[in-house]
Amino acid sequence: MSALPGLLGDTTARDYSRKLRLFNAFAEPELRQIIASLDLRPKARVLDAGCGTGQALQWLSDKVGADGVVVGMDLAAAHVAAARAIASPRTLVLQADLLRAPLRGATFDLVWCMNTINHLRDPAAGVRLLGSLLCPAGRIALGQSSVLPDMYFAWDARLERLTNEAVRQYYRDRYRVSERDLAAVRSLLGVLRQAQFCNVRARTFVIERVSPLGPADEAYLTETIFRDTWGERLRPYLSSEDYAELTRLCDPQHPQFALRRPDFHFVQTFTLAVGER
Template sequence: MPVPPDDASKPGLLGDTAQRDYSRKLGLFMRFAEPELRAAIATLGLAPGMHVLDAGCGSGESLAWLAEAVGTGGRVVGVDLSYAHLAAARRQAPPQVQLLAGDLMTLVMPAASFDAIWSANTLHHFTDPLAALQRLSGWLQAGGRLVVGQTGFLPEMLFAWDMRLERAVVDAVRAHYRDKYGLDERRLAAVRANVGLLRQAGLADVQARTFTIERISPLDAAARDYVLEAQFRSTFGERLRPWLSAEDFAALQKLCDPDDPGFALDRPDFHYLQTFTVVSGRKS
């Protein structure tokens, strides 16, 4: 990998380091939400021959979609802090995609190198998201678009379960993240700030659009894998025990257990809803 991060030992706001690896979880989401993410990428207005940056490319599924849009005459560059994420990206991105290991806050790249910049679920990982946007915007050509995509903090599970338990679970997840990263609630509500941040960063013609990722039972394999592994086992798993009553924790585990007769994903009323909001701006 070409450029090591300047300070790989210092974690970012949400704990990212060059050594951290959550590529499996990222890949599960990308495969699950591919149709909606591709539709979101279409808002970049890419055309053959363009140069595009994926800032915080993670496990890299989006790199292939960007490369498709700019064709063989275009250029796609993916940047990420995590070596493991970049290794996953290298395994699946087309060979012409260039990958750089580095911290976007310190990486040196020539000004105005890109026609478009895509950055998904990454802005809220920076301690100073405005400074990050200003850096990204410096790499855009005049007239180029910066598109920042962000999922809502937690998906909605609309099946007919206990709404009191649902509220308790949402509060428990927030309490877990507040405690884990020492953050207050406002820092966890990232998507709400993006329109203002892009305007503060001096971008013009700021627009917002929300894509709905909606699935009902029976789920296909990609949706089942994502919801079971990333939501039920990871987000709703053991980590929530300290934040829920013993009864609520036990009730949640039954809903999340594929061997339990009440397993949520096998219910005929299971209905999953998640948002992905893109906010874009043009460099004037």
């Protein structure tokens, strides 16, 4: 296991399984669409590197069928336990650092790696290692949410900009990472080319929601974004007026709660970059 925590603080003991479950329930339609775009053939062998709480394991299994193989791998014990609890008995879920994967080389037809490569201190090295697990002509699919800025408050771009800036400042203080350290998130294509993959291509999908929202949308946005990503932690980085406005918009009990506004319109991008070995 890595001695140092990952760039965003991942360790074997870190647990944000609730956040991962909420995100996957929210984005399931688009994530399934992204998996479908890969045209996986039945019997294919797939590794989900950084599988988190394991929701994609079943979506991938649905595509490769009973004769295919799906393996999940994650660093965090709690995420692995959550993934094992929902995985089919045929799906192996390993607790391992993807930089030291206990897997034979040239085994997989696809490595699926969502929102994980940006957690590594050296994404290109991680991608090269994952590439070594691919069979000849095997593919790696790297996914990343929010490559373009998200829209949360369609009616107030100013507050949204200040909120995003406050989140960056919070991250800078909490994880001691600067915007420069996080810049590589947008360069999935560059990372694949640097690691010598062929036929590299990219496609951006849009996760878009308007009011009225369904329960999975409301749960993810309220709990993961409004409460756990923003909330009290942003108070030091906003003026008192802006913080008060944000608090009203994020409070389900308040008449101004953003998700019940008729003009609520959320846009988030999810970019997929695919390369071939």
